[in-house]
Amino acid sequence: MLMQSSISTKPRQAQSDDSLIPLINVVFLMLIFFMVAGKISQSDPVSIDPPVSHQESKVPDIKHRLLLTVQQQLYLDDELLGQLDSALTVLGQRLTILNSGMPDESLALTLKVDKSFPAQDLAPLLYQLKQSGLQNITLLTQSQPKEQ
Amino acid sequence: MQLEQISHRKLSVSLTPLIDVVFILLLFFMLSSNFLHWGSVELARSGSDEKSLNAPRLITVLDNQGGIEFGTEAQQVVLGSIALSDAQSALPVALQEWLANDINALYLLRAKPSVTTQALLNSLQQLKLAGVKHLSLYSAPAPIAE
Structure with missing residues (x-):
């Protein structure tokens, strides 16, 4: 047993x-x-569906990033600045502060916009960015190289 | 007999923490990894560069199907699918001629209401492929009026 x-x-x-x-x-x-x-990679505070691009280009190593959702909410470095039209002045002030911190080089930004965002509304944002002295704005896209 | 049992139990105990750690690592990498393949498109040219160029010429994106308007006579053409065209010859002839008039000018791309960022980007990329050197997005304090 x-x-x-x-x-x-x-x-x-x-x-x-x-x-x-x-x-x-x-x-x-x-x-x-x-x-x-x-x-x-660092995750975004909101989910953004980026537009598709067909050209191969590397993502530049840029610290500051702007996020723009379909609901017109603007984020700078993961911080909500508010609705696009009302947040532009705040954005200008923030960029001035960021700019004054690094006088030697010009400030660069990456921009992440949802693909169904109305393109017309980008004009005031770009205007504000240019007014703030930004020399280098890069739009982040979802890269889909063309099939040969 | 007893010795054998003890050594057997030791083996099973040492496996469990390993699996725990591996599971935690697996969860971490599953949740934090990103499979999107990112690309980038340069939007703005430096201000001094813009000033040195000829007067800007406007191109307006009309709809999400690639329709664009250009020139003083507001000619309208439709750009083909970006997946098919990769050369200047793929652009409509009227647009090619208009671009050839002043290839060194600064071209500004703007959008009508209802045009999405994706459609704007498609047109931007197609014009860049066609050899437009100085291409930028239109910027203004307020959106263009109808």
Whole structure:
């Protein structure tokens, strides 16, 4: 009787370990996939569907970023400034402060706009940015190179 | 017999923290990674550059299907799909001629109401592909009146 029980428990223990190994294999594979294929990046405070571009161009390494949602909400460096038309003066003040912090180089900005945002409303924003002395404005897009 | 059992239990205990850590790492990478392939389009030229150029010429994007208006006679053409055209020859002839008149001018692209950023960007990219060197987006204190 004693012999029988020890025989029956031993293979069961071995079995439970055996079934863990494929699980670990799969989890490791997934881990390696996400580590290699994914790119860790700062997430936006709101989700933005960027417009699609067909030209290959690298994303410049620019610290400050402006976000503009379909609901016309303007974010500067993840901070909500308010609705676009009312936030422009605040934006101007912020950019002046940022500009005064680095007198040697001109301020650069990346702009992330939703693809269904009315393009006409970009004109006042660009005007404000130019008034604030910005020399370099880059629009971020979802890059989809053309199929040959 | 007893010794064997102990060594067996040790093995199973050492696996669990490993799986815990791996799961935590997996969750971290799954939640923080981003699979979007980002690109960029330069929008504004520097102010001094703009001043050195000829008087700006306006191009207006009319709709989301690639319709644009240009020139003093407000000629209207439709730009083809950007996926198909990659050369200057793909642009409508009237637009090609108008651009050839003054290729060194600053071209400003503006949009009518109801035009989306995507449509504006499509036109911008197509004009850049066609060889327009100084192309920028129209900026004004208030949106253009109808």
